[in-house]
Amino acid sequence: MTIEQITGRYLTVEVAGRAQRIYFEEAGQGRPVLCLHTAGSDTRQWRHILNDPAITAENRIIAFDMPWHGKSLPPEGFMQEEYLLSTKAYMETVLAVIGGLELNRPVLAGVSMGGRIALQLAVHHPESFAGFLAIEASDFQPAWYxxxxxxxxxxxGGEMGAALVSTNISPYAPDTERANTLWMFMQSGPGVFRGDLSFYTQDDSLVGQLHRIDTAKTPVHFIVGAYDFTCTPEDARRTAEQVEGATLSVMDEVGHFPMSEYPEAFRPFFVDGLARMPSAGAGAS
Amino acid sequence: MLDRMKQMQAALDRLPHLRRMGALFSETVLIKVDGQEFYLVFEKGRIAQLLEGPSKKTPYRFSFVTDEDAFEEFWTATPKPGFHDIFAMVKIGRAEIMGDILLLVKNLRFLKEVLALPRARREVVE
Structure with a gap:
């Protein structure tokens, strides 16, 4: 028998005037590291990092389900709404979680659309963060679908979404973790993946803004997988080159969902990324 | 290439979970490799007939067009980036998908797994 070290709780915060009951998981203590899942999925993507005793010995790893995702219910009245994520709502949600949990300038680690919003926050709200890990992240990706x-x-929609995103999973990924990664997409609520993709593939407001990031105050490190055909290494490199002082690592045997599809291969890149971030309390406001 | 198609057909017959996944799929798909045509006639998740072209009379719902080198790379245990998935092959310009793409997407998991059936098994080193 094993009982994992992850604990999960609920936080209710107000985002854009509406109450959002948000599920979050955490493990460890030390420097806070807030982790964002991809479109159409949830916090379970971070299960291996949350269960890594060496990482959680020095870092308080926290991940939360965006509203409408995983165990975070949609807001009251959702049955009469079309879910469409926006940059504004996404940034407000991340900042509300940081405020609600009283996190002191966490490192923000976001993957895919989470990486996109990490870069938006690096432009617009750097004072709230110690640094950024932009994973499978680019300034803009128009949809090829x-x-x-x-x-x-x-x-x-979930089965179709899973089959689509399987394009971005590395053939080196263990079969079990490939299946687990796809299962989360299959479980996504109706219209949620579409609403996330609307943000990811249609909002180009980050283009032309990346030069505003001051990496002397908040370092930015990009990590991208060679088997990612949504955000290719070329897309990540193009984006990183617009952020003066940013660094980039390419994972040869990994795709778009590194922490979930191939945790063993992702781990050294994540540890390296964390090492590039300020330590706990450094420069805290 | 005909052997590969037969391999796909036989492997599907041995996999009840995949046939169940495709139980509502009874359509004809054209696979074209270096100009060589193969019509896969699916009936309830099985490849009931494998017809060789060329044919201008065989109706099909969509086609997957590629070259032999690309398809053989796709079927290796660990294909190079871009050759590991049919949509990725389209993105790198080594394949084309034409026809009723929505029908393909509605049955995407089934069809991706069927097309990958000749793939070599990866040796897992513990």
Whole structure:
């Protein structure tokens, strides 16, 4: 029998005037590291990092389910709404969680759309963070697919979404973790993946803004997988080159969901990324 | 390439979980490799017929067009980036998908797994 070290609780915060009951998991103590999941998935993507005793010995790893995702319910009245994530709502949600948990300038580690919002926060709210790990992250990615495929009454959006994103999983990923990664997409609520993709593939407001990031105050490290065909290494490099002082690592045998699809291969890159971030309390406001 | 198609057909017959996944799929798909045509006639998740072209009379719902080198790389245990997935092959310009792409997407998991059936098993080193 094993009982994992991860604990999960709920936090209710107000975002844009509405109460959001947010599920979060955490493990460890020390420097706070807030982790963001990808589109169409949830906190379970971070299970291996949250369960890593060497990492959690010095870091308080925290991950939360965005509203509408995982165990975070949609807000009251959602049945009459179309879910469409926006940059503004996403940034406000991250900042509300930081405030609600009273985190003192965490490192922000975001993957895919989480990496995109990490870069937006690096531009617009750097004072709230110690540094940024932008994983599978780029300034903008237009869709090479029709996002409306993933919310329709005659097909299962989750299964279609999982089959689509399997394009971005490395053939080196262990079969078990590939399956677990896809399962989270299959479980995504109707229209949620589409609503996330709307933000990810249509909001280009980060373009032209990245030069504003001051990496002397908040370092930015990019990590990207060679098997990522949504945010390719070229996309990440193009983006990193716009952030003066940013660094970039390429993982040869990994795809778009590194912490979930191939945790063993991702781990050294994540540890290296954390080492590039300020230690706990350094420069705290 | 015909052997590869037969390999796919036989492997599918041995995999009940995959046939169940495709139980509602009864359509014809054209696979074209270096100009060589293969019509896979699916019936309830099985490849009931494997017809060799060329044919201008065989109706099909969509086609996957590639070259032999790309397909053989796709079927290795650990394909190079871009050759590991049919959509990635399209993105790097080594394949084309034409026709009713929504029908493909609705059955995407089933069809991706069927097309990958000739893939070599990866040796896992513990």
């Amino acid at each position: 029709d996002i409306d495929w993933f919310h329709r009454p005659d097909a299962h």
